[in-house]
Structure formats: structure tokens, C-alpha cells
Amino acid sequence: MAQRSVFVLPALPSRIPSASIPFFACELKAVTPYKRGFFCGDPSITYPYEPKEAIPDVLLIAGGIAITGVTIALGECYRVRYRGVYSRAFVRNCYVSCLYKELGSFLFGCCVGQSLTNMAKLSVGRLRPNFLFVCNITYASINCTQGSYVSHAPCRQAEEKMVDEARKSFFSGHASFAMYTMLYLAFYLQARFSWRGARLLRPLIQFLLLMIAIYTGLSRISDYRHHPTDVLTGFIQGGLTAYWVAFYISSMFK
Numbered sequence: 573m574a575q576r577s578v579f580v581l582p583a584l585p586s587r588i589p590s591a592s593i594p595f596f597a598c599e600l601k602a603v604t605p606y607k608r609g610f611f612c613g614d615p616s617i618t619y620p621y622e623p624k625e626a627i628p629d630v631l632l633i634a635g636g637i638a639i640t641g642v643t644i645a646l647g648e649c650y651r652v653r654y655r656g657v658y659s660r661a662f663v664r665n666c667y668v669s670c671l672y673k674e675l676g677s678f679l680f681g682c683c684v685g686q687s688l689t690n691m692a693k694l695s696v697g698r699l700r701p702n703f704l705f706v707c708n709i710t711y712a713s714i715n716c717t718q719g720s721y722v723s724h725a726p727c728r729q730a731e732e733k734m735v736d737e738a739r740k741s742f743f744s745g746h747a748s749f750a751m752y753t754m755l756y757l758a759f760y761l762q763a764r765f766s767w768r769g770a771r772l773l774r775p776l777i778q779f780l781l782l783m784i785a786i787y788t789g790l791s792r793i794s795d796y797r798h799h800p801t802d803v804l805t806g807f808i809q810g811g812l813t814a815y816w817v818a819f820y821i822s823s824m825f826k
Contacts, residue, residue, distance in 0.1 A: 605739040606697030609723040612716035619701040619796040626791035632746055636753035637682070643757055644674050647764045674822060678756060681817035685752045685810060689745045698742035701796045706738040744798045747789030747806025748813075754785035755814040763824040785810075 610617060648670040704710060708728040716722050729735050758778040765774050789807055792798040798806075819825055 603694050605694045605736055607724075608697040608699060608739065609721055609725070610699055610703070612711055612714075612720045612722055613718045616799060617699045617701055617703040619705065621702040621705045622795050625795050625797070627746060627750075627788050632749060632788065636749055640678060640753045640757040640760075641675060644678060644760060645671055647760065648674050651764070674760075674824065677817055677822035680821065681752060681756065681813055682749070684817075685748055685813040686745065688809060688813075689743065689748050689806070692743055693740035693745070696742045697739045698799075698802070700738045700741040701799060703738045706734050741798055742802050742805065743809065744789060744792050744802045744806035746792050747785075747798075747803045748810040750785040750788035751807045751810030752814045754781040755811055756818055757781055759814060759818040760824055763818075 649667060652666040652670055700706070703725075706729055707725055709725065714722065714726060727735050758781050761774055761778060767773075786807075789803040792803055793800055
């Protein structure tokens with residue numbers, strides 16, 4: 573069997589911390605969201621607060637990284653063991669070099685995608701559908717005129733963290749992250765899964781992965797965490813990031 577060479581971009585993992593800076597700056601509350609006002613009587617921000625989420629953050633992150641990461645790890649180990657892939661990079665161990673590159677590309681995309689998401693959340697400051705409930709006010713309690721613009725909401729919520737979170741509707745991080753991880757895995761299967769014994773197995777798995785991503789995004793609407801346009805934008809951003817990383821950074825299609 574002819575051996576195949578694999579090259580490693582040594583600089584890629586070093587870019588991951590840089591790509592993560594905006595994400596961690598947002599998560600550590602170094603930057604607060606833009607204080608956007610609202611129009612009196614706007615029904616889109618009057619939904620109740622549901623404490624229980626269909627897809628919690630921990631499940632989203634652990635599931636997305638674990639499913640895609642483990643699949644990539646198994647796939648690269650299989651290629652080295654049975655497909656004759658060898659390394660021509662400074663890392664001579666084939667297993668390490670393949671995992672270094674493919675997992676590094678995937679994690680780099682995760683950092684870029686989530687950094688873009690958090691930057692949008694903080695700079696736009698769109699109010700979530702449950703904003704008034706979280707803020708513990710009503711249109712009647714603030715005595716505003718129907719259709720007038722309220723630039724400052726006199727929130728009665730004691731927990732400032734909850735109010736800040738209620739200002740981060742655009743765009744959906746769940747939709748973005750789920751679409752990125754699942755679509756990236758679908759691209760990986762397209763590039764690496766070449767078994768001809770089951771022609772429908774690969775497209776079936778890819779379809780199920782996309783359904784998981786879509787369900788995750790739609791659940792944010794039913795949880796009153798995001799508006800439909802937030803979820804749609806998250807899908808687009810996650811999909812574009814997955815395409816960019818898979819075809820222009822990773823070597824899976826090269």
C-alpha cells in the first residue's frame with residue numbers, strides 16, 4: 573500500500589489562545605453588553621423566563637466537542653494504522669502529528685466561532701424574548717406611552733448577571749456552536765469515510781448530525797432565549813465557519 577504523507581502546521585495550535593481572547597474576555601465579564609432600549613408595547617420581549625433549558629450549556633459544549641473530537645481522533649488513528657499515512661513534519665510520531673493538525677484545526681474553529689458570537693452579543697445588545705420578565709418590570713409599571721422608545725429600563729432584578737445575560741440575544745451561541753461542530757463532523761466524514769460497503773450510511777449520519785444542530789438551535793426559541801432571527805444568524809455563522817476551517821485551514825480535503 574502506498575504511503576501518504578501528512579504535513580503539520582506548527583503555528584496552528586499557537587493561534588488557538590489568540591482566537592480565544594475575545595471569547596474569554598466576554599466570559600470573564602471584562603466587557604459588559606451594550607445597553608439597548610426598547611419600544612413600549614413591543615410583544616417580542618414579554619415572554620416568561622424558563623429556568624430549565626432543553627440543551628444546557630454544559631451539554632452543548634461537552635457533546636459538541638466530545639462527539640466531533642472523538643470521531644476525528646479515531647478516524648486519524650485509523651488512517652495512520654491502516655492507510656499508511658506517515659509524517660514529514662517536525663513531529664515524527666504519525667499519531668501525534670495527525671491528531672495535532674486535525675484536532676487543532678477543529679478547536680481553532682471553535683475558538684473563532686465563539687469569539688465572533690460573543691463579540692456580536694456584547695456589541696449589539698439585543699434584548700432576549702424574556703427580557704421584561706428577567707428585568708422584573710412590565711410596560712404598565714414603567715408607565716410608558718405605547719410606541720415610545722424607552723432608552724433606560726428601570727430594572728428591579730437584584731442579580732445584575734441575569735440582566736446582562738438578558739441583553740445577549742443576538743446571535744444564538746447554541747445555534748452557532750451546534751452547527752459548527754456537527755457540520756464540521758459531516759465534512760470530516762465526507763472526506764475520510766470512504767467505505768463503499770454502505771452507501772447510505774454516510775449521508776444518513778450526516779443528516780442526523782445536521783438534525784441535532786437544527787434541533788439545538790430551535791430549542792432556544794421554545795426556551796424563550798432567542799428570537800428566530802438570532803437562531804438563523806447563528807446557523808449561518810456556524811456553517812460558514814465550519815466551511816472555512818474544513819476547506820481552507822484543515823487538510824482533510826487536500
